[in-house]
Amino acid sequence: MSEYVLELKGITKRFPGVTALNRVHFKLRKGEIHALMGENGAGKSTFIKVITGVHAPDEGEIFLDGKPIAFSNPTEAQAAGIAAIYQHVTNYPDLSVTENIFMGHEKVHPKTKRLLWKDMYREAKAILKQLGSSIDPKREMGTLSVAQQQIIEIAKAISTNARIIIMDEPTAALTARESEDLYRIAESLRDQGTSIIFISHRFEDMYRLASRVTVFRDANYIGSWDVDEITNDQLIVAMVGREITQVFPHKKHPIGEEVLRVENLGKIGYFADISFSLRRGEILGLTGLVGAGRTEVCEALFGITKYDTGSVHLKGQRLAVRRPKDAMKLGIGYLPEDRQKQGLILQWGIGRNITLPALERFSNKGWLTEKNEAQLARQLAEKVHVKAKSIFDLAGSLSGGNQQKVAVAKLLTAGLDVIILDEPTKGVDIGAKSAIYEIIQDLAMQGYGIIMVSSEMPEVIGMSDRIAVMREGRITRMLQKEEFSQEAILEAAMSEAPGKTKAG
Amino acid sequence: MEPKTIQPYTQRTLEADRPFSAKQFFLQWEWLLAFILIGVIALNTSLSPYFLNISSLRDATMVFLDKAFIVFPMALIMIMRDIDISVGSTVALSSVVMAVAYNSLGVPMGAAVVICLIVGALCGLMNGLLIVKFKELSAVIITLATMILYRGIAYIILEDQASGSFPEWFGFFGWGYVYGIPFILILFILAALLFGLLLHKTTFGRHIYAIGHNDVASRFSGVNVDRTKVIVFTLAGLMAAVTAIFLASRMGSTRPNIANMYELDVIAMAALGGISTAGGKGRLIGTVIAVFIVGYLQYGLGLINIPSQTLLIVVGALLLFAVIVPKLNIPRFKK
Amino acid sequence: MAVHTANAPAAESAAKKESKLAGLAKFRELGLLAFILLLAIGVQIRNPSFLTIENVMDMATNTAILSILAVGMMLVLVTRGIDLSIGATLALSGMLVAQIVSASAGFSPLLAVITGIGIGTVCGLVIGGLVAWLGVLPIIATLAMMNIYRGFTYMASDGKWISSYQMPESFVGIATSSVLGINTLILIALFIYIAAYYFIGHTRTGRQIYAVGSNPESAKVTGINEKKILILVYTLMGGLSGLCGVLWVSKFASAQGDTASGYELSVIAACILGGVSIAGGSGKLSGVILGAVLIGILNNALPMMDVSPFWQKGIEGTIILGAVLLNAAVKRGVERNHLLRRRI
Known part of the structure; x- marks a missing residue:
């Protein structure tokens, strides 16, 4: 029996025009939480898909319990005890929690193939209880919160008797308390002998949970370390390939008069009390967890959706924006988050x-x-x-x-005054990233007021003149340049108690 | 202030002239259509020696061109990845209102024609507004409902009677000639030109293509998606009313069950003309050729006494042909 | 800025409110039932012969065919599709079977029913193939096949009707006979409901239909064969249409080229009234049956209330449009409530 439950050697995966994985390695022990880290585009997602049988590797070998194995589809990987929980929850919103848990491996009567609903409800309830959740197994999936849906995904993995669970950015949209619940669940799974591959951007996830960390960069394997033998800075260098400050050649852009003022903007169910101002030549970073309401605020400013309360003033004039065309005519432009769809x-x-x-x-x-x-x-x-x-x-x-x-x-x-950039470097390779940073700096120099929404902390800190941090639909903190630090942003973004509010 | 780039990347210039490729030029769907049209005409000629004379070709157009007016707005709708199956009912309702206005309410015929156009446009406007206000519902289901509704109203107005006895001049629409050319053909060519220019040469047309490919990105790019959709659906209603006028004129009367299943013929012509049901693709010239293919095919089958109901099969098969062939990769005809 | 406290009890109570909302679906069926009862009472006051046993049985037999088709249509709609060809399939199967039985008097009724189902199944399979394998949009595929099947029906009939005197009595008996005083049509419909109830709720394939409609992407990841499911629902729809073709011809004792022309619209209306979501993924058997019953009662009640038959189409159109828009409005309300409940 091998020391490792899962071992991947020299995995290469090419897509037309790109090499997504270039001879990468990975070793996973039984009962280990192993963090897989790397920037967007480092190849983590492709790697997971190779493990779960969605993609077949072009080169390389996969060993399960020391035996070579090749999955031709996800069902085979599931049968071998591998389950994945994806960043974007993939479930059936119209179906019940129980059905979501058992979809694909339903319990059926051995002879008549009739579905055994009672058994499934009972087991769903038991698994949820084991996870410390009291969600009704008959509830419709679509009515649950994102955090609850994550738990159902984990329950699904458990119900397949998975020995290896891959969690892809599971905490991305969770608050501190919800993340803590997830950590607890991951730890208890580990203690029962399940191996977990934990993919995350967040350093605190890794320090809190993982015993080992592997880093990919630009489709390459960089290295694996025990978590306590690598420092934060070393890890950043491993991930980014250079010191963070190098990426942001800061150009001086003179900051001019106020161009945009937002007062008490609110939209039921999405955000409330959003107030800030923006000046010409200024880059305002807007950060927070996914789902904190950043995109929703920007979309309301741009006229994609309507806001319910508050007002927006551009160059001193109160705006009435009903649709994007109005916003663009008046001088607000928006670079949407999903460039392929939006x-x-x-x-x-x-x-x-x-x-x-x-x-x-x-x-x-x-x-x-x-x-x-x-x-x-x-x-x-x-x-x-x-x-x-x-x-x-x-x-x-x-x-x-x-x-x-x-x-x-x-x-x-368009003749714009304000440009809103929503995750401008998401899914962009490192070279193009710095090119985009330069473009943003140039735009600031030309006198545009810029709002840059970003989840990547180095980027926000490196690019912004001020940073607004959002949590659960509110701006919890407005940081001035001298206050910038990862800790300050994290605290404002994640703490359960409301932070200090400051409108700039 | 011009942006200064500190460390310029290999400064490139981009080509701004569209490269001409002979291969691409000849691999266009329209060439295939042209061949099919020639084939259909050849077939008809072999069936009836009288077919290939000018007056026969000309008179044939008077029979099938009436529904062709709706093909143009339907092409626009399909390019926007929507569909309108209420157009046949709109034809019925607008013609019934026109006939009743003239015969029962004593409205002069000229005004009745205008009323017909207004009713058609209103039907289209209602479709458009409902589709825009209830985005969670598809155009299929909304126009399905209005299809029943509009024809239902036509039945309420006229029950199952026919209404006709229009003034003599009204017959000109369906049967008139200008310098030996059927009036309907002239108007058809005019409509084709107008819609062709609208679709291919204006910002409005560009927006239609943008919406068909990606309505979300269009919205983020400042395209007024809602307004565009409402206008196009209203145009569809208006052109349905134009069809209603020609149809009522040619037949001399109207009844609530006229233009039954016109939507199928119209959708089939548009699809055959190269308008992709997946949205975003197709040119108007193709639909013009397709109108003549379907029209002459039906006419030719009529010449050899194939019952009209059998034509249903032909149109259905043509529609399937048009949507399936581009999916097969063999002769890569570009739609 | 309002300081909000996030404590467990608050979250719990929010969760409870949401489950109440989930119960709204049940309310829909109760509402439909209440509406049907009110309508029945209203018609009864206008015309006392409405609620006689004879008339009620008549309505039930009329509704039987509609509701059988609605069950099949529900599954098609659940997969985000639509089938406009069922009226034509019904007519084709009815016409062919009528010709067979009128030509050979010894043809047993059971064999006639099986033949009809077979014809319909083939018709449905063709559509399923177009949709699943060739990726043709359901609306386009079924619109085209509707015409083709209707054309076949006319061709087969050669423009002539087949009327009752040409059909053997045993064949007409399929729809007019009764077992234990209950009309066979009603029994067949009940059998279909039970079979569908079991299939939809208690088999893997049945649930996979809902999974494909609810989230096609996940369905792929889960390893559900989407194409197989699509072919299945259109084939089932075709088979049910074929069955109904035989029942229709037997009940009305005539087969003609334009049998059941436009009937698909009533079927779709029944589904929409019954709460089947056009966006796919949800639809309940009980709702659809109630929807069919409501349409059936309306069809029966309007003439009894001296409403001109020419009003029927208009009323039907209004009901469909109203139901679709009301559905959308209710859904929006529910979503808004969800938003209001979110803590910010």
């Missing part, structure tokens, strides 16, 4: 994407003038250094970083 039309060329927000500028009384359009699109694409052959290259064929540059170029077509 930012770009992937089936279109670069040029058409860039001109879409301001078509009327390239047209005469509604008639398109394609020659003008192509020229201006080209200028803007070159301005943000899009790497492509022609402006007719499809947006869908570009890398993440280049797609993001095209999305930024779209903002430059």
